[in-house]
Amino acid sequence: MAVQPIDAGRPAPTRTAPNRPALAAADPELAALVDAEERLQADTLRLIPSENYVSAAVLEASGTVLQNKYSEGYPGKRYYEGQQVIDQVETLAVERAKALFRMDHANVQPYSGSPANLAVYLAFLEPGDSVLGMALPMGGHLTHGWGVSATGTWFRGLRYGVRRDTGRVDLDEVRDLARAERPKLIFCGGTAVPRTIDFEGFAEIAREVGAVLVADVAHIAGLIAGGAHPSPAPHADVVSTTTHKTLRGPRGAMLLTTAEHAKTIDRAVFPGLQGGPHNQTTAAIAVALKEAAEPDFAAYAHQVVANARALGDELAARGFDLVSGGTDNHLLLADLTSKGVSGKIAAKALDRAGIVVNHNTVPYDPRKPFDPSGIRIGTPALTSRGIGAAEMGTVAQWIGLVVDAARTGDESTVSKVREEVRTMMEAYPAPGLLPA
Numbered sequence: 001m002a003v004q005p006i007d008a009g010r011p012a013p014t015r016t017a018p019n020r021p022a023l024a025a026a027d028p029e030l031a032a033l034v035d036a037e038e039r040l041q042a043d044t045l046r047l048i049p050s051e052n053y054v055s056a057a058v059l060e061a062s063g064t065v066l067q068n069k070y071s072e073g074y075p076g077k078r079y080y081e082g083q084q085v086i087d088q089v090e091t092l093a094v095e096r097a098k099a100l101f102r103m104d105h106a107n108v109q110p111y112s113g114s115p116a117n118l119a120v121y122l123a124f125l126e127p128g129d130s131v132l133g134m135a136l137p138m139g140g141h142l143t144h145g146w147g148v149s150a151t152g153t154w155f156r157g158l159r160y161g162v163r164r165d166t167g168r169v170d171l172d173e174v175r176d177l178a179r180a181e182r183p184k185l186i187f188c189g190g191t192a193v194p195r196t197i198d199f200e201g202f203a204e205i206a207r208e209v210g211a212v213l214v215a216d217v218a219h220i221a222g223l224i225a226g227g228a229h230p231s232p233a234p235h236a237d238v239v240s241t242t243t244h245k246t247l248r249g250p251r252g253a254m255l256l257t258t259a260e261h262a263k264t265i266d267r268a269v270f271p272g273l274q275g276g277p278h279n280q281t282t283a284a285i286a287v288a289l290k291e292a293a294e295p296d297f298a299a300y301a302h303q304v305v306a307n308a309r310a311l312g313d314e315l316a317a318r319g320f321d322l323v324s325g326g327t328d329n330h331l332l333l334a335d336l337t338s339k340g341v342s343g344k345i346a347a348k349a350l351d352r353a354g355i356v357v358n359h360n361t362v363p364y365d366p367r368k369p370f371d372p373s374g375i376r377i378g379t380p381a382l383t384s385r386g387i388g389a390a391e392m393g394t395v396a397q398w399i400g401l402v403v404d405a406a407r408t409g410d411e412s413t414v415s416k417v418r419e420e421v422r423t424m425m426e427a428y429p430a431p432g433l434l435p436a
């Protein structure tokens, strides 16, 4: 059975009146830009794995009077009066996060994923201490100790990768590095990891060397919440996640911990790194967590994975070289070397065709990060529109045609696909947005 789009059954917004009348009156120039972005999100096929569509309820919660408050501190222990309501909002978010991810403690205040990870360093490391994380070009994140990030500048970044032959993390490599270097912190997870993360395996290694294990589940938090990926609980000491990717909440982040590390993490977030929390975001996180606990969300999470697998099979059948041979989750990493076109040129042609992906390095990439060999493709946003596995053949066919067209300079094929994409998007209206 097809998965229902979020907001299914809600009356569709119409273009008869401006959606944001106050903004349209006060600043028509800016209002027009927001309208244009809304149309773009409505009539393109968005395949960036870290993007999604939030529900109308999350959108409403993130634009409320809660934005007018300062609330430094935590519920019951604030540095400002007038927190009677805000304390309840934050407590709701915290309790929902703890229940959904089965962790003892949740801090919902980090402004986004990078500050959340920086708070983890502040909590557990001194400058110069070692951190072991996945190398950025292998699928890791900047904040896992990569050189150009503060985390690789102020701390000693050690890196594991993926095996050249399998495209998968090799826990023997991780263990050897951990035994040799004794890092204080180990990160698992990343931004371009198409395979299941073995939290238990990482935890055994972390325990052996006395490191704190941080599971950065930003990409897969929604899959974990929906039961479509194993949980980092009870294996990780700290779970770091953004709230806006597969989890389908507002732009924000959370740190979840065992009871042992609760105070240390709270102190690191505030007053260590941040000032007042963004209460309007906290409210929207609470709404997203409520939605993520519902049965519809589990169906969505499983469909995200089913769509990614189906799309991977269809792309492989069209000669695409997928890192690790496919996917277990919401994303695919395609190495376009055999297609004779760079990731950037392909991504730009796909964008002209209304198919939005990002160019991405592939493991052992001989090309530079700004014009790498690969593209990264994800299925969360299309799944939120209600698009199912039956459509993945068409999507793969479009990607194949446009990648070939990028090589040959065939702009008429790009334009033809653009029209077909528009037609499919009309059949699956984007949640909460005005029609294109």
Ligand code: DSN
Pocket: 050, 113, 141, 191
């Ligand atoms: N920028 C995010 C992504 O696209 O994966 C990671 O921070």
